[in-house]
Every structure is written in C-alpha cells, then in structure tokens.
Amino acid sequence: MATAELVLGLLHRGPAHGYDVKRGHDAWFPDSRPLAFGQVYTTLSRLERDGLVEVVERGSEGGPERTVYGLTPKGREHLAGWLAEPIEPAVGAVDEMVRKVIATLHTGEDATEFLARQRASHLRRIRELRSTPPGPEDDTPARLARDFVAIHLDADLRWLDSALDRLNELKETRR
Incomplete structure (x- = not known):
C-alpha cells in the first residue's frame, strides 16, 4: 500500500495532525484495515525528512502536544506524479x-x-x-x-x- 502517498493526499486539503490523518484514512477506506497511529507518525516523520511535508504548528492546547503537518511544494508535486501514474497490474502476484x-x-x-x-x-x-x-x-x-x-x-x-x-x-x- 502506498501509505506515504495516501498521507500526502489526506494533507492535500490543508494542514492536519496525525490523528486527523488517521481518521481521514479510515473514513476514506471504511471497509479496509484501519491505519495504525504508529504507521501514521512514522510516515509523517519520513515525509518530513524527505521534504514532502513540513511542521506548520506545534501546540498542546491543554492536552498532549499536537504537531500539525502541511504539504510542501515538493510534496504536492510528488502527490501529483503518483496520482498521474497508472499502477502495473499484479501479473504473477500470488494471493x-x-x-x-x-x-x-x-x-x-x-x-x-x-x-x-x-x-x-x-x-x-x-x-x-x-x-x-x-x-x-x-x-x-x-x-x-x-x-x-x-x-x-x-x-x-x-x-x-x-x-x-x-x-x-x-x-x-x-x-
């Protein structure tokens, strides 16, 4: 599964924190396995490291610290490229x-x-x-x-x- 690209897609509408990314994924794919919080935060860290997302805000508002991420121009470009490319049919793949x-x-x-x-x-x-x-x-x-x-x-x-x-x-x- 292209988790990184899905996270970029979820951030396309605007900045969000990991909890919103997870909820968005699960709403987009209600009949699939829910996205694990650990996977969300690991993916966001990798995307930040690669310059595809950036931290736009940090705050706690009386609760746990929340980091809000937004797409960078490089992230928007990466997402657009991923969305434009057809995937190869799984010829030879065995379920x-x-x-x-x-x-x-x-x-x-x-x-x-x-x-x-x-x-x-x-x-x-x-x-x-x-x-x-x-x-x-x-x-x-x-x-x-x-x-x-x-x-x-x-x-x-x-x-x-x-x-x-x-x-x-x-x-x-x-x-």
Whole structure:
C-alpha cells in the first residue's frame, strides 16, 4: 500500500495532525484495515525528512502536544506524479489464499475443506458489505472503495468455485 502517498493526499486539503490523518484514512477506506497511529507518525516523520511535508504548528492546547503537518511544494508535486501514474497490474502476484491452497495440496491435506471454509468466509464478507451502507448517499469515494472490495471478493469467489470444481473432478477421475 502506498501509505506515504495516501498521507500526502489526506494533507492535500490543508494542514492536519496525525490523528486527523488517521481518521481521514479510515473514513476514506471504511471497509479496509484501519491505519495504525504508529504507521501514521512514522510516515509523517519520513515525509518530513524527505521534504514532502513540513511542521506548520506545534501546540498542546491543554492536552498532549499536537504537531500539525502541511504539504510542501515538493510534496504536492510528488502527490501529483503518483496520482498521474497508472499502477502495473499484479501479473504473477500470488494471493495468500492461493498460497494456502497450493501448500495444502503439496502437504497432502484436503484442499476442498479449506476451499469450502474460505468460500463461506468470502460469502459472509460480501453479505456484510451489502448489508452495511458505506455512508451518505453522496459519498462516491467510499462507494467506489466498497465496490472495489466487493468485486474483488466476487472474483475470488469465482476462483474458489473453479478450484473446488477442478479438485472434485480430479477426485472423480482417480476413483
């Protein structure tokens, strides 16, 4: 995940402190793993070191010290370049689910049982996504993120079904 670039994107609207960056990320991607505070502050430190963000304010206002970060011109340029570049499709990348199926087959375990459990897990997650609205009706970014997750889960589900069919056919031919 391009955490640094997402942090730059979150700071694009204006300066913010780490807590706001974390909350912004989690609001942008409500169906993904929340961004850890430690990752936010580590990323902000690296971005500051690299001249992509700068400290615009430090204060405590009666609580813990809060450092407010803003984009530098170099940071805006970096963000614009990242947003303009298409990503390479993950050709040849192997998902952990596929790795588990292959490992299960090579260790002599019953892969059909794993596939059935994984299929049930995917179906549960798809039902959760469909039953919980992502936010306000006009929240297009959240809806796009949710659609991405659901469509990928659906593709995984099709692969799981295909793998189950293939393994069941193999069992039939070996009888």
